[in-house]
Amino acid sequence: MTTSVTNQDALQLVVAVHRLIRSLRQSASVRRLQPTQLLVLAELASQGPMRIGEIAVRALCSQPTATTVVTGLESSGLVRRESDPADGRATIVELTGLGRDTIVSLAHGEAEMLSERLSRLSPEDRDTLKSVTPLLRRLADPAPAQPAARSASVQAAPVRATR
Template sequence: MTASVTNQDALQLVVAVHRLVRSLRQSASVRRLQPTQLLVLAELSNHGPMRIGEIAVRALCSQPTATTVVTGLESNGLVRREADPADGRATIVVLTGAGRETVLSMAHGEAELLSERLSALSPEEQHRVRAVTPLLRRLADR
């Protein structure tokens, strides 16, 4: 017999994931970025240069918001705009070396902190967390 997931179950998971990510970001001693800024940098790191419209789709925000985020990242030297080689009238956003270092620094800092927290769990609990990771990744990629 399969138990169905209720909206309340889903809400509790959303709240728990948000609290975990927020606590890792607040505790990690790395450069502070807004969540959308970090998401844009991570998308550029994972998928390479892209236009603002594609950034908006991947970051789940409006195009004006993506433009504002990119402008802020650009002023901090984390991204730069270049002519799109496929269409000289358009521009693409490219991650700079400093942007790549920022993404890696933040990810490593948060991963180290999470590793410390995971070590406080029992071996069975650690196994359960590792087992759910691919499922969370699948849910995030939809």
């Protein structure tokens, strides 16, 4: 049996996910960040130092927007720019200790709030949500590619850009 998903179903899921994330972030008692700032910090924390162009691709924004976001994060002491060892004309953006502490604090704070909310659900509902987590991770990837092929192309991108 095939179950189709309508645009309205998809819209309802988008609205629910946005409301959940927003409610967790608004009640957090940690440093306030704009969504794109948070995304850039999270990408730097998980992927390591990268160029502005790669940040723009990963944060799904324009390069000028990525530059503005990095400048704001840099002025807050959350990231720093270093010369790219492969190309002295380019810079690499990396997390500072404060940036790493901030993203960890945000993640833990939001996770604690979500855990408390999850505890109010029935065991069956909690099990359902746990089973959906891998699906949400897959849906969050904007470019569904083979994992090995995608990581190889991401790793190769800076090499091609320096030639």
